[in-house]
Amino acid sequence: MNLKGTLPALILQVLAEGSSHGYRIAQDIKARSKGVLEFKEGTLYPALHTLEGEGYLESFKQVEKGRTRRYYKLTEKGRKELAKQREEWRKLSGAVTLILEDA
Amino acid sequence: MGLFMKNRPQTFGAWFDDATRGFCDFAKGQVREEYEDHFTAAYEDLRTKGLGEEEAERAAVSSLGDARKVRRQLRKVYLTWQEEKRLEAIGRVRFPFSLTLGASAQQIFNMDRVRVLTFFFIHGLLIVAPPCRLGFAALGPWGALAGMIVGLGLLIAAKEGIFISLVSVWGRSGKVTRTKSIGDALTKYAKLCLGNAVLFGCLVAWQSMDLLSARLLGIFLRVLFLGVGIPASLHYLRWFFQYRSCARKIRSYSKQNTTLNVLALHYRLEEEQKLQESAS
Numbered sequence: 001m002n003l004k005g006t007l008p009a010l011i012l013q014v015l016a017e018g019s020s021h022g023y024r025i026a027q028d029i030k031a032r033s034k035g036v037l038e039f040k041e042g043t044l045y046p047a048l049h050t051l052e053g054e055g056y057l058e059s060f061k062q063v064e065k066g067r068t069r070r071y072y073k074l075t076e077k078g079r080k081e082l083a084k085q086r087e088e089w090r091k092l093s094g095a096v097t098l099i100l101e102d103a
Numbered sequence: 104m105g106l107f108m109k110n111r112p113q114t115f116g117a118w119f120d121d122a123t124r125g126f127c128d129f130a131k132g133q134v135r136e137e138y139e140d141h142f143t144a145a146y147e148d149l150r151t152k153g154l155g156e157e158e159a160e161r162a163a164v165s166s167l168g169d170a171r172k173v174r175r176q177l178r179k180v181y182l183t184w185q186e187e188k189r190l191e192a193i194g195r196v197r198f199p200f201s202l203t204l205g206a207s208a209q210q211i212f213n214m215d216r217v218r219v220l221t222f223f224f225i226h227g228l229l230i231v232a233p234p235c236r237l238g239f240a241a242l243g244p245w246g247a248l249a250g251m252i253v254g255l256g257l258l259i260a261a262k263e264g265i266f267i268s269l270v271s272v273w274g275r276s277g278k279v280t281r282t283k284s285i286g287d288a289l290t291k292y293a294k295l296c297l298g299n300a301v302l303f304g305c306l307v308a309w310q311s312m313d314l315l316s317a318r319l320l321g322i323f324l325r326v327l328f329l330g331v332g333i334p335a336s337l338h339y340l341r342w343f344f345q346y347r348s349c350a351r352k353i354r355s356y357s358k359q360n361t362t363l364n365v366l367a368l369h370y371r372l373e374e375e376q377k378l379q380e381s382a383s
Contacts, residue, residue, distance in 0.1 A: 022137055023144040040168020041145070042122065045137055046176035053180065070137055 007039065007047050009089065012056060012074060012082040019073035021064075022048060048072060056081050113161055115142045121170035123177065130181035142167065 014020060014028045025048075026041045051057045056078035062071050074082070119138055123131045142163050149159035167173070 021140070023141045026141075040166070040172065041141060042138070042167035042170070042173035043176050045134055045141075046173070046180050049133075049180045067140065067143075068136075069140055 006089075007043070008051055008056075009082070009085040010037075011044075011047060011051060012078055012085065015057065015072055015074045016079065016082055019060075019071045021069045021071050025072070051078070113164065115139070115160070115164055118164050118167060118170050122167075122173040124174065125183045125185075126177065127182050127184045127186070130177070130183075133181065134177065138167070 010029050011025060014025050014032075020028070022044055023041075026039075026044050029037060029039070048057065048059075052059055052072070056075060057072045058075050059070050059072050061068050063069075115138075119135065122138075123134065145163040145166055146159050149162050150156070154162060
């Protein structure tokens with residue numbers, strides 16, 4: 001299933017539970033949706049960098065198994081944005097469910 | 104479909120080159136490390152699942168997705184080399200526009216006192232000018248315009264704008280050493296010499312102005328001011344619209360990197376210095 005437009009919110013949600021690097025974020029999103037949400041992993045980094053540019057994320061480098069990796073963590077601004085997006089999603093999905101279940 | 108599949112990059116290097124085609128070196132450097140790390144992690148995962156080397160590489164590349172789609176996404180965040188070229192112009196004062204405009208305007212408006220004061224700070228101004236201009240640019244198109252007005256105001260106030268122009272010409276000399284063929288180098292060198300000759304000509308004309316009568320000088324300077332001012336205004340107007348597309352990206356860059364890193368990128372000062380040192 002295409003997750004067009006929802007990737008930033010999913011990234012924020014994954015990072016709300018702790019800092020992580022790109023590959024793990026991608027795997028987390030796929031695993032949590034039980035394989036329903038499919039996306040091409042190359043598009044993850046532009047999204048991460050955009051979120052960082054907007055101040056929702058912060059990045060830092062950390063050495064892991066002898067490899068330097070760029071980790072991302074949620075900022076306070078990012079937390080607020082996540083809460084906002086969650087609320088919007090709840091409203092949207094509720095409205096769509098109402099319509100579809102009526103049919 | 105078969106043809107499309109055949110054209111898809113099979114190796115990470117080819118995929119990355121395709122995804123970052125047209126981007127500036129800084130942008131490539133920023134994303135390369137992460138994509139490489141991602142690819143390596145995916146490859147290792149697939150290998151532990153029992154896939155062969157080639158198969159694992161193909162699958163890891165395929166998981167990154169269509170390089171063209173990634174390129175489109177990256178374009179929203181990073182600068183292409185064309186945009187970077189335009190950005191380089193931020194730190195460079197246009198010559199001889201600024202010099203001539205500055206010289207004629209300060210004669211017309213008789214700004215000697217301001218000029219003397221700014222003379223003492225000119226070196227300081229030279230140091231702070233590029234980060235200030237970049238800072239203004241980071242505020243968006245209106246900020247960039249404000250920066251230009253401030254910069255132009257300083258040039259008008261300071262007759263010593265000539266030093267800035269000299270620095271500008273000197274800065275360009277680094278490009279000569281970056282050329283690949285002798286013909287190219289000679290062309291660039293000739294352009295540089297021509298630039299210096301124009302500079303010298305302006306300097307001579309500037310110094311000879313006192314030989315004219317006051318009335319003639321007044322007419323000459325007003326014509327010069329208008330003649331240079333109008334094309335300069337048109338040039339800055341075009342510049343303003345060109346930069347609108349880059350402003351958001353510059354803001355994003357500024358947040359992700361320290362000012363010094365951004366400067367090192369956009370003006371390539373370090374690179375130019377190294378090249379000049381190696382050439383000499």
